[in-house]
Amino acid sequence: MTTTAPTPAAAAAPAAGPWRLARAELRRRASVKISLAVVVLFLLMAAAAPLLSALCGWSPEEFDKSAVDPYLGGQPVGPFGGISAEHWLGVEPVTGRDLFARLVHGARVSLLIALAATAIVVVAGTAAGIAAGYFGGRTDALLSRLMDLTMSFPSLIFMIAMMSVARDVNRILLMTAVIGLFGWPGVARVVRGQTLSLKHREYVDAARVGGSGPWRILTRAVLPGVAGPVIACTTLLVPGMIATEAALSYLGVGVRPPTPSWGQMIAESVAFYDTDPLYFAVPSTCLFLTVLAFTLLGDALRDVLDPRSGRA
Amino acid sequence: MILYIGRRLLAAAGVLLAIAAVTFTIFYVLPSDPAAAACGKSCSTERLEAIRAHMGLDRPLWQQFTDFVTGIFTGRTLGSGRYAVHCSFPCLGYSYENSEAVWDLLTDRMPVSASLALGAAALWLLLGLAAGVTAALRKDTLTDRALMVGAVAAASLPVYFTSMMLIHGVVRLTGLLPYPQYVPFGEDPAHWASNLLLPWTALALLYAAMYARQSRGSMIEAMAEPYVRTARAKGLPRRTVVVKHGLRTGMTPVLTLFGMDLGGLLAGAVITESLFGLPGVGRLFYGALTTGDQPVVLGVTLLSAAFIVVANLAVDLLYAVADPRVRY
Numbered sequence: 174m175t176t177t178a179p180t181p182a183a184a185a186a187p188a189a190g191p192w193r194l195a196r197a198e199l200r201r202r203a204s205v206k207i208s209l210a211v212v213v214l215f216l217l218m219a220a221a222a223p224l225l226s227a228l229c230g231w232s233p234e235e236f237d238k239s240a241v242d243p244y245l246g247g248q249p250v251g252p253f254g255g256i257s258a259e260h261w262l263g264v265e266p267v268t269g270r271d272l273f274a275r276l277v278h279g280a281r282v283s284l285l286i287a288l289a290a291t292a293i294v295v296v297a298g299t300a301a302g303i304a305a306g307y308f309g310g311r312t313d314a315l316l317s318r319l320m321d322l323t324m325s326f327p328s329l330i331f332m333i334a335m336m337s338v339a340r341d342v343n344r345i346l347l348m349t350a351v352i353g354l355f356g357w358p359g360v361a362r363v364v365r366g367q368t369l370s371l372k373h374r375e376y377v378d379a380a381r382v383g384g385s386g387p388w389r390i391l392t393r394a395v396l397p398g399v400a401g402p403v404i405a406c407t408t409l410l411v412p413g414m415i416a417t418e419a420a421l422s423y424l425g426v427g428v429r430p431p432t433p434s435w436g437q438m439i440a441e442s443v444a445f446y447d448t449d450p451l452y453f454a455v456p457s458t459c460l461f462l463t464v465l466a467f468t469l470l471g472d473a474l475r476d477v478l479d480p481r482s483g484r485a
Numbered sequence: 486m487i488l489y490i491g492r493r494l495l496a497a498a499g500v501l502l503a504i505a506a507v508t509f510t511i512f513y514v515l516p517s518d519p520a521a522a523a524c525g526k527s528c529s530t531e532r533l534e535a536i537r538a539h540m541g542l543d544r545p546l547w548q549q550f551t552d553f554v555t556g557i558f559t560g561r562t563l564g565s566g567r568y569a570v571h572c573s574f575p576c577l578g579y580s581y582e583n584s585e586a587v588w589d590l591l592t593d594r595m596p597v598s599a600s601l602a603l604g605a606a607a608l609w610l611l612l613g614l615a616a617g618v619t620a621a622l623r624k625d626t627l628t629d630r631a632l633m634v635g636a637v638a639a640a641s642l643p644v645y646f647t648s649m650m651l652i653h654g655v656v657r658l659t660g661l662l663p664y665p666q667y668v669p670f671g672e673d674p675a676h677w678a679s680n681l682l683l684p685w686t687a688l689a690l691l692y693a694a695m696y697a698r699q700s701r702g703s704m705i706e707a708m709a710e711p712y713v714r715t716a717r718a719k720g721l722p723r724r725t726v727v728v729k730h731g732l733r734t735g736m737t738p739v740l741t742l743f744g745m746d747l748g749g750l751l752a753g754a755v756i757t758e759s760l761f762g763l764p765g766v767g768r769l770f771y772g773a774l775t776t777g778d779q780p781v782v783l784g785v786t787l788l789s790a791a792f793i794v795v796a797n798l799a800v801d802l803l804y805a806v807a808d809p810r811v812r813y
Contacts, residue, residue, distance in 0.1 A: 325500050325797060327749050327789045330770075331507070334786045337774055338516050412641065419643065420756060424774055439645050443760070446649055457646045465641035472637070 195477045205473045211466035219280040231271035233278040234431045241269040254451035266445050279433035286349050287414035293353030295407050302364025320358035328355035336426035344428050352417055363406050367399040401478035408471035412464040435460050497798045504790040509553050512783050525582050525777040532581050539563035577787055578780035587784030597667050598765035602750040608689035613696025621704035640694035648687045648760040665761045684761045700739050707735030748796030752789035
């Protein structure tokens with residue numbers, strides 16, 4: 174894993190034919206347009222979080238005691254969780270922190286962890302899968318055993334255990350690493366299978382006879398062939414990663430307050446469910462929409478790029 | 486076949502040993518001060534002393550590890566003299582917060598978790614397979630579309646959301662069902678079920694959606710097999726073809742999924758149990774997380790790993806029965 178990591182995107186350049194067909198097919202679907210729009214919207218929101226919170230005038234960790242009523246147990250002042258021109262989505266009970274600011278910064282943390290963990294999983298999984306499939310023999314046996322072993326771990330529980338032991342480390346980095354650690358075998362299996370079927374295609378044999386070294390064959394001949402399934406599989410991985418991050422933060426072993434993340438916001442809002450339902454609804458809805466959008470997008474990509482697997 | 490079973494058992498034992506090694510690493514090697522990590526958030530000096538004596542941190546790592554592993558199989562006495570505590574088979578650790586062996590804590594909570602997991606599993610299998618098979622048999626019709634859109638949406642709903650909605654909608658607004666409180670099955674089966682119905686639904690909804698998607702895919706694949714065409718051509722009734730030829734092979738991927746999910750849920754329904762306040766293993770785990778009761782966290786980790794390994798083993802062996810094409 175010390176060598177440069179092969180990325181599926183690099184494969185998109187040479188063969189325009191199948192990729193253009195795939196794009197045209199995707200463009201036909203309404204669900205793709207909508208889910209892509211939702212994904213882009215949330216990604217932009219996450220990327221522009223500092224800008225957006227500056228625009229609404231509140232930082233995510235800033236208390237606003239005037240927005241909560243101390244005589245009502247810290248309930249937000251005003252209807253619907255304290256929605257006003259000042260606080261666009263209302264405020265957190267007790268502290269009066271601005272919900273919109275926390276939501277966009279939470280999106281940043283949640284999506285950053287989910288996407289970074291996905292990147293780790295895809296790079297590691299692709300590398301392991303290609304190596305296992307192409308080299309076969311002992312490499313394959315070793316890597317396949319390792320995949321089986323990793324897959325038989327109850328990942329969420331192990332992640333929780335690891336996160337709860339680590340005390341003074343960068344939570345975001347650790348969480349990304351821990352989530353990535355348990356995710357790679359899924360991708361590796363898909364890539365391994367695909368590589369096995371590509372290994373003895375004529376064009377790969379031709380490259381071999383032509384004197385290409387293994388590195389060149391892997392990156393130029395095999396990698397473009399596995400790119401389609403990997404892209405589809407990657408998109409379907411993201412919702413799981415987002416849900417995992419949310420679960421870890423919800424359980425209090427993920428991102429620590431005052432840093433917001435969606436899971437952690439949901440965890441804090443459950444206690445106020447009766448008195449301030451909007452506080453609970455806002456991060457839950459965002460979590461739902463993001464997961465849904467990535468799933469729909471992944472389904473469509475899989476249908477188009479990897480027609481043999483899954484839904485026939 | 487016997488050879489195969491033997492090989493699988495050996496592999497399962499290997500996996501369990503590896504899991505024990507990882508757990509040991511998390512517990513004994515990773516923290517800068519393992520004893521302090523095990524001590525929890527409300528740690529007294531006296532308790533810390535006892536833990537230091539119990540863990541035997543001055544001894545070489547491999548010896549600590551063999552003690553840890555033999556403890557699981559035979560039980561062990563932690564510490565000596567004034568600090569000695571006997572932790573009987575299977576020793577998954579000792580909770581200093583509760584002054585009780587982790588295994589005893591777990592066995593107290595196990596019936597709750599098992600009730601939750603098994604009931605939810607029955608529900609999601611029923612819902613998921615019904616939806617998936619119906620969608621597969623009516624591929625590309627409106628029914629199929631509607632079922633699959635519903636499944637994607639249900640799978641995307643966060644479990645917190647469904648749980649809170651169920652509690653609020655069913656318990657508070659209509660009062661049809663009680664707020665879940667665990668009643669042992671042996672005491673009153675009717676109350677046991679009515680109290681668990683909401684948590685079952687919350688869990689089952691999430692899994693049913695995944696199972697519907699999975700079983701639709703594999704059912705479509707199975708129905709396209711040549712032997713299904715043959716069966717149809719022979720003039721067998723549609724029901725027989727679907728059930729005997731389609732379902733039987735179409736369900737093998739679902740079976741794999743089911744083994745892992747059920748195994749994971751037995752000790753892993755942390756969020757659902759804590760949202761509904763059910764005193765199961767997950768709730769114990771959540772409590773241990775908030776108090777920093779590391780031995781319990783690790784005990785649950787080991788136990789749930791063991792469940793998954795056993796469930797996978799069972800599934801692999803069931804394969805031979807379910808899918809006549811599987812040969813060893």
